[in-house]
Amino acid sequence: MNLTEIPDVVEWPETHYVYLERVGPFMKTARQAWQDLHALEFLIAERNTITGAMALYKMKPDTYRAGYIVAARPEDLPEGLHYEKVGGGLYSRFVLTGSYANLPQASGRVWEIVAASDMMLRQDFAIEHYANDPKTTPEDKLITEILIPTA
Numbered sequence: 001m002n003l004t005e006i007p008d009v010v011e012w013p014e015t016h017y018v019y020l021e022r023v024g025p026f027m028k029t030a031r032q033a034w035q036d037l038h039a040l041e042f043l044i045a046e047r048n049t050i051t052g053a054m055a056l057y058k059m060k061p062d063t064y065r066a067g068y069i070v071a072a073r074p075e076d077l078p079e080g081l082h083y084e085k086v087g088g089g090l091y092s093r094f095v096l097t098g099s100y101a102n103l104p105q106a107s108g109r110v111w112e113i114v115a116a117s118d119m120m121l122r123q124d125f126a127i128e129h130y131a132n133d134p135k136t137t138p139e140d141k142l143i144t145e146i147l148i149p150t151a
Helices: 025-045 100-116
Strands: 010-012 015-023 052-059 063-070 082-086 088-095 125-129 141-147
Touching: 015 025, 025 052, 025 063, 052 100, 088 100, 100 125, 100 141
Parallel strands: none
Antiparallel strands: 010 088, 015 063, 015 082, 052 063, 052 125, 088 141, 125 141
16 A cells, blocks of 8 residues: 555645535445445536545544535535535645555554644544546556645
8 A cells, every 4th residue: 555654734725515425434335425426427517617526524423525626616516415615724644646445444544643643633524635537547546635634
C-alpha cells in the first residue's frame, strides 16, 4: 500500500457538495452509496458542472456521504440527493496512491497514526478526496487524499 504516513496541513476551500448520506457500518454503506450516486450522475450533470468527487465521513454514529463537488449551488437535484456548502478549513492530509480497494486499510492506518499523535482535531467530517478520475486514470495511479479535520 502506497500511503504517506507523515501528513502535511492544507487549507480545504469552501466547496459546493451534492451527496447521498448513509448511516451504518462503512463496509456496508459506502459501496452502495457510490453505486446509487453513480446511477444519478447523468441527472446531476444535466444542470450542474461536476468538478470532482469526495466522501465525507464521521464515526459515532457511522455517517458516510458519497458525493460530487459542483461548481456552484446546484439546480434541480434528483430526489434523495442533498446539498451542502462545505465550510472548508485546516486538514491534515495523507495521500494514498493506487486502488480504491486499499482505502479501508489506508483509512484504518491513518486513524492509527492520528490516535498515536498529539494532533489536535476538530469536530467535523473527515474527507476522502478522489483527486483524479478513475474513468481515465490507471488504477495504480489513482490518488486519494485522506483529510483529517485539524484544529
